[in-house]
Amino acid sequence: MEEMMRALYQDKTGDADTAAVVTMERRGHDDVSTDYFDAVILIIKENGRRQWEIKHYEADGVTAAVHIVATEQIDEWLTHGTNRRAVEWMVRGRVVYDRDEFMKNYRRHLNTFPEEKRQTKIGMEFSRLVRRYADGRSLFASGHYLDAYNQIVHALHHLARLAVIEKGYYPEVTVWEQVKRLEPEIHKLYSELTSGREPLEKRLELLLLANEFEMTTKVKLGSAHLLSIMEEAEEAWSVEDLKERVSFHDYSLDITLLLEYLVQRGVLRVILKETKGRGIQHRLYKAKRVPEAED
Template sequence: MRPDDCIQSYLQTLQKRMDVVAVLMLPDPDMLIPSREGLFMLAVVNHPQAECVTRRLRVAGRMIVEQQISNWKLEQGILRGLDERLVTIIQKADVIWEKRAGYVTQIKQRLSRLPEELQKKFICIEYSRLLRYFCETKECLQRGIKLDAYHAMIMSLHSWARCIVYEAGRQPEAALWAQVKLLDPSVYKLYEELSVSAEALDKRIELLVLAIEFWMSSAMKESVRFIIELMEKKEGPWRLAELMNHPEILHSQIELPLLLEKMLQRSLIREVALYVEELGCEELCFILSE
């Protein structure tokens, strides 16, 4: 895909900038950038930025939306996870120019292959979210709050869908359910039945509760592998606060207390009591089951 002749001068200006290492253009039109009037350009720059910088420009009468992202942020995203929309943009965008041949191709390849440690962590995050929303679904059903149960079930399915994508070693894209349809058609079918079936809403939700409960039970040990391997790094029991403040967990959004409770129920871990002298009582801690 080639840009219009009228914006060649704009591209030449970008190429002359010392900080620009690549320029990508998203095919037009595209649902990722709804209701836009012109072209969407992504400029990769070689200086750190806390957030992506976006500008709306008019060049020779043509509207251009220019978004800048630092190569530092891309590298961090490859290692720690990148926004789903941005991953999809990079994967779909055409390379207009790059300072080093093959740079963008390498970035795309690295984004398409999730590192094993990151894969375990993301699966654990989504599994814990699934557990939280699943509990909310059951509680709302018991209280007869059908629409809230439906909302919680939708959120449960989205977390399940992300688990499926991560298990395949891939990054979720903006069109998440299109990915899941290819990776696991049976889960896609469950989502479809919840959304469009003519059956009573509570019956649809109850059917999915059974399906999710079965999957969560069978997939639990592998889904919490990240927590198990973290706990293996220390001999002896872990305090809850110690686990929650661990650098690998602190900002991860893992629903840790709920997850640990479920791991206790499945005997993956067990409780041990440690006497706390200043409190005059015992603190319940966690240790891996042998």
């Protein structure tokens, strides 16, 4: 297999825009980290012609997947958490080519997790947590316990990832192993939901209360990114302006729910502005900690 992999990536190491090459071999029959291929080769390009290109190969019954990825795409995956397999390859793969210590510096960057990126990722996870929790609570109230269970499991995953990021680490594929070490109380909530002996309805009822408490303790942390955006301007924000502003940060879909949640928690205040319609007013939003300018 080693000879096959070398043949697939060796010519790329001569390209001026190849920053690094990382390989990952399948560890066992049930290992899905390589998408069931015997090996994955990740070729990282600076200023790549295409953001992401995949090629599949086979020789003598051995399979390999080659992913040619631009550094911008890697950054996007890392920020938005949309391809955790690729992050695992970056973290755990074997570096076979490293121009100007690109991968060495990148892994150091992963371990330090810059504050700006951390705050953005916290904002994303918090918005998803609020959405999953709200959907789970609504389904529970309607008696749809299995659907509620699914939503609350997802909510706990976002809570877990939030806790890991808060500690200064990137969430890995095995996030619950990280949480068990960093935030054992949150790991306990997950264990109670998935393996508790009480009836499902009772487990959900208790977990909804615990989840709500955990969310309340993380409101300041989870809203910091959105508040930093809102403080860029003195005037109040419309929901449309905020949706456009956070669209890059991947939580514009949940912006309406997030805004209302933060209003209820006293983090934001509503500013009403007259419209042409009689008795109808626009609803605008402003961070409470920012004083309003005098008229």
